[in-house]
Amino acid sequence: EVQLLESGGGLVQPGGSLRLSCRASGFTFTNHAMTWVRQAPGKGLEWVAGISFNGGSTAHADSVKGRLTISRDNSKNTLYLQMNRLRAEDTAIYFCAQAPRKYYDESGYHPYWGQGTLVTVSS
Amino acid sequence: EVVMTQSPATLSVSPGEGATLSCRASQSISINLAWYQQKPGQTPRLLIYDASTRATGIPARFSGRGSGTEFILTISSLQSEDFAVYYCQQYNRWPPLTFGGGTKVEIK
Numbered sequence: 001e002v003q004l005l006e007s008g009g010g011l012v013q014p015g016g017s018l019r020l021s022c023r024a025s026g027f028t029f030t031n032h033a034m035t036w037v038r039q040a041p042g043k044g045l046e047w048v049a050g051i052s053f054n055g056g057s058t059a060h061a062d063s064v065k066g067r068l069t070i071s072r073d074n075s076k077n078t079l080y081l082q083m084n085r086l087r088a089e090d091t092a093i094y095f096c097a098q099a100p101r102k103y104y105d106e107s108g109y110h111p112y113w114g115q116g117t118l119v120t121v122s123s
Numbered sequence: 124e125v126v127m128t129q130s131p132a133t134l135s136v137s138p139g140e141g142a143t144l145s146c147r148a149s150q151s152i153s154i155n156l157a158w159y160q161q162k163p164g165q166t167p168r169l170l171i172y173d174a175s176t177r178a179t180g181i182p183a184r185f186s187g188r189g190s191g192t193e194f195i196l197t198i199s200s201l202q203s204e205d206f207a208v209y210y211c212q213q214y215n216r217w218p219p220l221t222f223g224g225g226t227k228v229e230i231k
Contacts, residue, residue, distance in 0.1 A: 059218030108214025
Protein backbone atom coordinates (compact mmCIF):
# COMPACT_ATOMS: atom_id res chain seq x y z
CA GLU A 1 0.00 0.00 0.00
CA VAL A 2 1.36 3.39 -1.02
CA GLN A 3 1.85 5.69 1.95
CA LEU A 4 3.10 9.25 2.07
CA LEU A 5 3.59 10.70 5.52
CA GLU A 6 4.39 14.37 5.90
CA SER A 7 5.89 15.92 8.99
CA GLY A 8 7.63 19.08 10.10
CA GLY A 9 4.80 21.59 9.99
CA GLY A 10 4.04 24.01 12.78
CA LEU A 11 3.85 27.62 13.84
CA VAL A 12 6.70 29.85 12.75
CA GLN A 13 7.27 33.60 12.80
CA PRO A 14 7.53 35.61 9.60
CA GLY A 15 11.06 35.36 8.27
CA GLY A 16 11.59 32.02 9.97
CA SER A 17 12.44 28.60 8.57
CA LEU A 18 11.01 25.08 8.58
CA ARG A 19 11.88 21.84 6.85
CA LEU A 20 9.05 19.58 5.80
CA SER A 21 9.60 15.88 5.24
CA CYS A 22 7.55 13.31 3.38
CA ARG A 23 8.41 9.70 4.12
CA ALA A 24 7.33 7.34 1.33
CA SER A 25 6.61 3.63 1.57
CA GLY A 26 4.81 0.90 -0.36
CA PHE A 27 6.39 1.71 -3.73
CA THR A 28 9.78 2.08 -5.36
CA PHE A 29 10.57 5.70 -4.51
CA THR A 30 13.27 6.01 -7.18
CA ASN A 31 10.76 5.30 -9.95
CA HIS A 32 8.73 8.42 -9.32
CA ALA A 33 8.87 12.17 -9.59
CA MET A 34 7.48 13.86 -6.50
CA THR A 35 5.56 17.06 -5.88
CA TRP A 36 4.68 19.48 -3.12
CA VAL A 37 1.23 21.08 -3.36
CA ARG A 38 -0.22 23.50 -0.84
CA GLN A 39 -3.68 24.67 0.12
CA ALA A 40 -4.23 27.88 2.05
CA PRO A 41 -7.17 27.87 4.49
CA GLY A 42 -10.42 27.80 2.53
CA LYS A 43 -8.61 28.11 -0.80
CA GLY A 44 -7.76 25.91 -3.75
CA LEU A 45 -4.76 23.77 -4.62
CA GLU A 46 -1.47 25.41 -5.57
CA TRP A 47 1.53 23.60 -7.03
CA VAL A 48 4.65 24.50 -5.06
CA ALA A 49 7.53 22.44 -6.43
CA GLY A 50 8.43 19.27 -8.24
CA ILE A 51 11.47 17.01 -8.51
CA SER A 52 12.42 14.23 -10.89
CA PHE A 53 13.20 10.71 -9.73
CA ASN A 54 16.90 11.34 -9.10
CA GLY A 55 16.74 14.99 -8.11
CA GLY A 56 18.39 16.02 -11.34
CA SER A 57 15.47 18.22 -12.37
CA THR A 58 13.61 20.52 -10.02
CA ALA A 59 11.20 23.40 -10.42
CA HIS A 60 9.48 25.82 -8.09
CA ALA A 61 6.48 28.09 -8.35
CA ASP A 62 7.37 31.74 -8.88
CA SER A 63 5.68 32.58 -5.58
CA VAL A 64 8.22 30.50 -3.64
CA LYS A 65 11.31 30.65 -5.84
CA GLY A 66 14.42 31.52 -3.86
CA ARG A 67 12.73 30.81 -0.52
CA LEU A 68 11.42 27.23 -0.68
CA THR A 69 13.56 24.40 -2.03
CA ILE A 70 12.55 20.86 -2.90
CA SER A 71 14.98 17.97 -2.53
CA ARG A 72 14.95 14.23 -1.97
CA ASP A 73 17.08 11.56 -0.34
CA ASN A 74 16.45 8.32 -2.21
CA SER A 75 18.44 6.33 0.36
CA LYS A 76 15.85 7.35 2.95
CA ASN A 77 12.78 7.30 0.68
CA THR A 78 12.13 10.85 1.78
CA LEU A 79 11.11 14.06 0.06
CA TYR A 80 11.90 17.44 1.61
CA LEU A 81 10.81 21.03 1.38
CA GLN A 82 13.20 23.50 2.95
CA MET A 83 11.26 26.66 3.74
CA ASN A 84 13.19 29.88 4.42
CA ARG A 85 12.16 33.52 4.77
CA LEU A 86 8.59 32.45 5.40
CA ARG A 87 5.72 34.87 4.86
CA ALA A 88 2.15 34.99 6.13
CA GLU A 89 0.94 33.99 2.67
CA ASP A 90 2.84 30.70 2.97
CA THR A 91 0.33 29.59 5.62
CA ALA A 92 -1.23 26.43 4.23
CA ILE A 93 -1.52 22.69 4.43
CA TYR A 94 1.40 21.22 2.49
CA PHE A 95 0.78 17.93 0.70
CA CYS A 96 3.35 15.71 -0.88
CA ALA A 97 2.16 13.75 -3.89
CA GLN A 98 3.53 11.02 -6.14
CA ALA A 99 3.68 11.40 -9.92
CA PRO A 100 3.30 8.17 -11.90
CA ARG A 101 6.69 8.18 -13.64
CA LYS A 102 10.27 9.33 -13.25
CA TYR A 103 9.72 12.61 -15.03
CA TYR A 104 6.73 14.92 -15.36
CA ASP A 105 6.64 14.99 -19.14
CA GLU A 106 3.02 14.20 -20.01
CA SER A 107 2.60 12.33 -16.73
CA GLY A 108 2.35 15.07 -14.14
CA TYR A 109 -0.83 13.92 -12.46
CA HIS A 110 -0.89 12.56 -8.91
CA PRO A 111 -2.50 9.24 -7.98
CA TYR A 112 -1.30 9.32 -4.37
CA TRP A 113 -1.24 12.10 -1.80
CA GLY A 114 -0.18 12.39 1.81
CA GLN A 115 -2.51 13.70 4.48
CA GLY A 116 -0.67 16.99 4.63
CA THR A 117 1.10 19.02 7.27
CA LEU A 118 -0.03 22.46 8.38
CA VAL A 119 2.36 25.39 8.27
CA THR A 120 1.24 28.57 10.03
CA VAL A 121 3.30 31.71 9.61
CA SER A 122 2.32 34.26 12.19
CA SER A 123 3.81 36.47 14.86
CA GLU B 124 2.12 29.61 -17.67
CA VAL B 125 -1.04 27.73 -18.58
CA VAL B 126 -4.00 29.21 -16.72
CA MET B 127 -6.84 26.82 -15.90
CA THR B 128 -10.34 28.25 -15.48
CA GLN B 129 -13.15 26.18 -14.02
CA SER B 130 -16.86 26.89 -14.23
CA PRO B 131 -19.18 27.21 -12.56
CA ALA B 132 -17.67 28.04 -9.19
CA THR B 133 -20.61 26.37 -7.47
CA LEU B 134 -23.08 23.86 -8.85
CA SER B 135 -26.27 22.97 -6.96
CA VAL B 136 -27.54 19.53 -7.83
CA SER B 137 -30.16 17.20 -6.40
CA PRO B 138 -29.10 13.64 -5.52
CA GLY B 139 -29.70 11.37 -8.48
CA GLU B 140 -29.27 14.14 -11.03
CA GLY B 141 -26.27 14.55 -13.29
CA ALA B 142 -23.61 17.26 -13.14
CA THR B 143 -21.38 18.77 -15.81
CA LEU B 144 -18.21 20.61 -14.78
CA SER B 145 -16.10 22.62 -17.18
CA CYS B 146 -12.37 23.34 -17.28
CA ARG B 147 -10.71 25.60 -19.83
CA ALA B 148 -7.00 25.97 -20.51
CA SER B 149 -5.48 29.25 -21.69
CA GLN B 150 -3.55 27.35 -24.38
CA SER B 151 -3.68 23.88 -25.82
CA ILE B 152 -2.68 21.13 -23.41
CA SER B 153 -3.52 18.16 -25.65
CA ILE B 154 -5.12 15.59 -23.32
CA ASN B 155 -2.76 16.23 -20.41
CA LEU B 156 -5.45 16.98 -17.89
CA ALA B 157 -6.45 15.42 -14.58
CA TRP B 158 -9.51 15.80 -12.36
CA TYR B 159 -9.47 15.50 -8.57
CA GLN B 160 -12.17 15.34 -5.94
CA GLN B 161 -11.64 16.83 -2.49
CA LYS B 162 -14.00 16.56 0.45
CA PRO B 163 -13.68 18.82 3.51
CA GLY B 164 -10.72 17.86 5.66
CA GLN B 165 -9.57 15.22 3.19
CA THR B 166 -6.76 14.82 0.74
CA PRO B 167 -7.41 15.25 -2.99
CA ARG B 168 -8.38 12.06 -4.81
CA LEU B 169 -7.44 11.46 -8.43
CA LEU B 170 -10.54 10.74 -10.54
CA ILE B 171 -9.46 11.12 -14.15
CA TYR B 172 -6.15 11.48 -15.98
CA ASP B 173 -5.26 11.93 -19.64
CA ALA B 174 -8.58 13.78 -19.87
CA SER B 175 -10.74 10.65 -20.01
CA THR B 176 -9.06 7.72 -18.24
CA ARG B 177 -10.60 6.81 -14.91
CA ALA B 178 -8.14 6.22 -12.10
CA THR B 179 -8.09 2.93 -10.23
CA GLY B 180 -11.26 2.32 -8.26
CA ILE B 181 -13.21 5.29 -9.61
CA PRO B 182 -16.87 4.50 -10.34
CA ALA B 183 -18.10 4.56 -13.92
CA ARG B 184 -20.49 7.43 -13.16
CA PHE B 185 -17.46 9.72 -13.41
CA SER B 186 -16.39 10.44 -16.98
CA GLY B 187 -14.11 12.96 -18.60
CA ARG B 188 -13.77 14.23 -22.12
CA GLY B 189 -12.06 16.93 -24.10
CA SER B 190 -8.76 17.90 -25.65
CA GLY B 191 -6.89 21.06 -26.49
CA THR B 192 -8.40 23.78 -24.35
CA GLU B 193 -11.89 22.55 -23.39
CA PHE B 194 -12.56 19.77 -20.92
CA ILE B 195 -15.63 18.36 -19.22
CA LEU B 196 -16.13 16.19 -16.15
CA THR B 197 -19.52 14.53 -16.02
CA ILE B 198 -20.98 12.88 -12.95
CA SER B 199 -24.07 10.91 -13.80
CA SER B 200 -26.65 10.36 -11.06
CA LEU B 201 -24.93 12.06 -8.11
CA GLN B 202 -24.59 10.05 -4.95
CA SER B 203 -24.34 11.61 -1.48
CA GLU B 204 -20.60 10.95 -1.39
CA ASP B 205 -20.06 12.94 -4.60
CA PHE B 206 -20.79 16.32 -3.05
CA ALA B 207 -17.33 17.85 -2.87
CA VAL B 208 -14.98 20.28 -4.59
CA TYR B 209 -13.54 19.24 -7.96
CA TYR B 210 -10.26 20.54 -9.39
CA CYS B 211 -8.73 20.18 -12.81
CA GLN B 212 -4.94 20.22 -13.28
CA GLN B 213 -2.86 20.43 -16.43
CA TYR B 214 0.49 18.71 -16.88
CA ASN B 215 1.24 19.44 -20.51
CA ARG B 216 3.76 22.15 -19.81
CA TRP B 217 5.96 21.88 -16.74
CA PRO B 218 6.90 23.87 -14.91
CA PRO B 219 4.58 24.88 -13.53
CA LEU B 220 1.83 22.37 -13.06
CA THR B 221 -1.36 24.40 -12.68
CA PHE B 222 -4.70 23.79 -11.06
CA GLY B 223 -8.05 25.32 -11.75
CA GLY B 224 -9.81 27.24 -9.01
CA GLY B 225 -12.27 24.44 -8.30
CA THR B 226 -15.99 23.77 -8.64
CA LYS B 227 -17.99 23.06 -5.53
CA VAL B 228 -20.81 20.60 -6.10
CA GLU B 229 -23.40 21.12 -3.39
CA ILE B 230 -26.74 19.60 -2.53
CA LYS B 231 -29.68 21.46 -3.98
